Amino acid sequence: MHNTTSAPAWKRKIHEIIYEADTPAGKWFDVILLVLIVISLILVMLESIPGLGEKYAIPFITAEWIVTIFFTIEYILRVISINKPTKYIFSFYGIIDFLSTIPLYLTFFFGGFSALLAVRSLRLLRVFRILKVTRYIGEADKLSKAIKSSGPKIAVFLFAVMVVSIIFGTLMYLVEGPEHGFDSIPKSIYWCIVTLTTVGFGDIAPETPLGQFLATLIMIMGYGIIAVPTGIVSAEYAQDLKSKSDNLGSESPNYRHVNTQVCQNCLAKKHQDAAQFCHKCGYPLHD
Amino acid sequence: MHNTTSAPAWKRKIHEIIYEADTPAGKWFDVILLVLIVISLILVMLESIPGLGEKYAIPFITAEWIVTIFFTIEYILRVISINKPTKYIFSFYGIIDFLSTIPLYLTFFFGGFSALLAVRSLRLLRVFRILKVTRYIGEADKLSKAIKSSGPKIAVFLFAVMVVSIIFGTLMYLVEGPEHGFDSIPKSIYWCIVTLTTVGFGDIAPETPLGQFLATLIMIMGYGIIAVPTGIVSAEYAQDLKSKSDNLGSESPNYRHVNTQVCQNCLAKKHQDAAQFCHKCGYPLHD
């Protein structure tokens, strides 16, 4: 059984280049992919600038096609180089890869004006592709752990923010009313959050003395409330930093999974450096 | 005496369902109540959107009546299921329950245009009902304790903010004057708090060079001042976290009152898990 599941050499090679980053070819592939993602992002942005999209239609469409064809090849290689393609196709990144490649083909075959507009909206998903980059940045993990550990407190805090917004939003609606821009309770709540978070667009602003007094209360509340999440994260992080400095002698847990080995069979990650077989399905790993 | 005060079985059952949450029926009741409160809140909000209230008058009024009737039944059950109804009726939540139920009946019997408008304002109080939810979230307690412990420092800080606002508000009124939107000293103080809290609506903005220079001072001050409450809460919370980690062996004090037992006689809460009688009035508790 073990012998048959082992894929042919070319498949293994492609898998190593596309899914992993511990060979020169794998690293180059990732860099090229990253550059192309950034270019395609910039293309989408530039195309959206009024006048620019129409003026440089030919270069835009050409660049778009080059990027799309590269993404298509990449997608196909990803599918054929693993043993269980469906595992990739229906994974989070599999779906994003598909959705960020397909729009141009759709416009080409079923094109037309209204379809084109819909496609532009699908292009947005290509933005998510850049999120993959975070896979290669180990530090992000640390940060997200700090946020997660103080998650429940932040949730309670957000709940408090919501309650305050609903109460004061309704109050402001009653006090200021539609004639001063507070058209409805939802809009008043929107204004209340804008104020509580100290953003303060000023598209809506209280005009009656009572409304301005209430706004003052909301702002000072927001001013005080902003201290809470900051204090929490700060304290949690300090605690984390302290416990780390207390265990300086022991092995640091943050550098355990620096290799980018990915099982060719089940896409499992985080293999130990000396691992020879996948810790999930027992399939052999290749350095 | 003890035998006679013990309520009949049906009354005990209702009390358990409505006031407590440690039986399946009690939990279901709370969930349904919460859903209804949220629905009624959304109804009030949607009705306030211009055009929507008039367009869907029939569904709105129907939904409103369903919610109100449920609230009415709940209110009556709450009153009859405890031994001393007045204790509930004049409690904080008793009054809120009453005020969030009565408006529709008032409109129905004494209706008319002006009354309807007044009723809409009373409906706001239904918003407070959702505050009950906090009763079931234990974490909020921790947070509010952290805020309370640094209360006096925050009070002094708020006093400082007020003094700065009054002084700079008056200064800005004298410098900018009514011709640049600083109509009166109270309005100038409002502007000053808007600026000091870094909200910055921009509905009023200094236009003279001197006014802009003063505004700059206020902003940098606000920038520096924002550090104070954050620092305080952060330090207090870190202290709290540290003292907790020092006492890891001992029993955590935050999970003492996880049961939702409520005395049927005097509505006292926070009974110990093994308690058989109310610690306030000696009335027997039922699991």
Add this chain to the structure above:
Amino acid sequence: MHNTTSAPAWKRKIHEIIYEADTPAGKWFDVILLVLIVISLILVMLESIPGLGEKYAIPFITAEWIVTIFFTIEYILRVISINKPTKYIFSFYGIIDFLSTIPLYLTFFFGGFSALLAVRSLRLLRVFRILKVTRYIGEADKLSKAIKSSGPKIAVFLFAVMVVSIIFGTLMYLVEGPEHGFDSIPKSIYWCIVTLTTVGFGDIAPETPLGQFLATLIMIMGYGIIAVPTGIVSAEYAQDLKSKSDNLGSESPNYRHVNTQVCQNCLAKKHQDAAQFCHKCGYPLHD
């Protein structure tokens, strides 16, 4: 010498009432004074509201005269009840007391339109009078000490803010120019501080793509910079809190000067509770 300097009984009595707060009469005096200051502040504010000042001219002027006469009597009593009046007259509060009392007399005797306007500006100083209140709040001391101890770091930080503002202010002036509201370099610097402190009035906003890109840089910088003073104050405060909890057994230094004894001869404060003579001039103190 010692016998002759001791003031007559009535003078001592007045001194005790006006300058100190450890007798019932002294406390009442302070409360009444505080109420009058607040009332006079509210009067100044209300008078500034357009329309209100003219409409209720008689009650305003009456209330103003009552407050002014009380302040006058208080000022005279303060002067005559101490041995060296000049010490009081030329002290910070002495000057403020004088300036917050004199305006109405000036208007009365040398009145007229332009003088009246100037007087309104002098009235502002009455606002400072409320600052006296801080004398009686011990907590403020703690806070101001925390700010002071991290003073030099905050100064460096403010210097950095200034340098960033000047550089980016000049850049924005060159990029956006007078046609988009960036009239001059000082105004651009004002805008830059408005942005860096995350206030964001929106009275001036970049309109060119390059200007908006620079604004983005400034904002993210401000976002990062806001962390610095907060972190500093937070850490300093935590340090303070820790060292205090380490010395729990020893006498707390924050409650040493709770008495309000003031030397009748030289106005020296902070006498020990058991002190019988002024620690500065040796003049006898009276409980």
Add this chain to the structure above:
Amino acid sequence: MHNTTSAPAWKRKIHEIIYEADTPAGKWFDVILLVLIVISLILVMLESIPGLGEKYAIPFITAEWIVTIFFTIEYILRVISINKPTKYIFSFYGIIDFLSTIPLYLTFFFGGFSALLAVRSLRLLRVFRILKVTRYIGEADKLSKAIKSSGPKIAVFLFAVMVVSIIFGTLMYLVEGPEHGFDSIPKSIYWCIVTLTTVGFGDIAPETPLGQFLATLIMIMGYGIIAVPTGIVSAEYAQDLKSKSDNLGSESPNYRHVNTQVCQNCLAKKHQDAAQFCHKCGYPLHD
């Protein structure tokens, strides 16, 4: 070899005055230079105020010439007083010194209207000159170290901010569209950063209910995110403060390089107080 490289006395004297600050003459030189830089900065600012530049053309041009001539002399002295002038000329401050001196000469010799405007833009670089001041403020070093030590975490955080901005910026562009001011994706991203950093100019503001709901999400996210860098800097700083207080007995590392000795040969700095020869090139130092 050693004897010949030692510069003549007058050259050594000038070097000491201009490059160092440990002689009275050297200190005076620095103070005068600082004052002149500030004056020239104020001149540039005042000239930019509409109307002022034309009205006081003569005093402005005179002051400008005085400052420029002083800067020219200083530049020449700097060049001739060191052994390897090219080392200074192509250093960072050498280039800034040159660029902040040359504009007026260019206008004078090749003047004209369009050239004048270009020169005004070059003048901006004179602003950077004031950055030199930071050399003399030791505290800044401490602060920048604290920021640097938490650099990688802040970088990850900024990357997260960028990803959020791109995703929500694109979403807002699709939801709100050009008809509500969200003209293009770059402009939407600009708006998103304005909102996320809680600046909130209000030059662009969502107008559709869905757009306002998304804006609410962005703001609450920004509100939570602001906690991260603050928490990090705060914790790092607290750690630093703690380790410092743990080593109170040992020599403080922050006061090592208080002397301003600069090697006349290679411009190397940070010599030990007792050093007699440059630690980089072996050239003799003069006290």
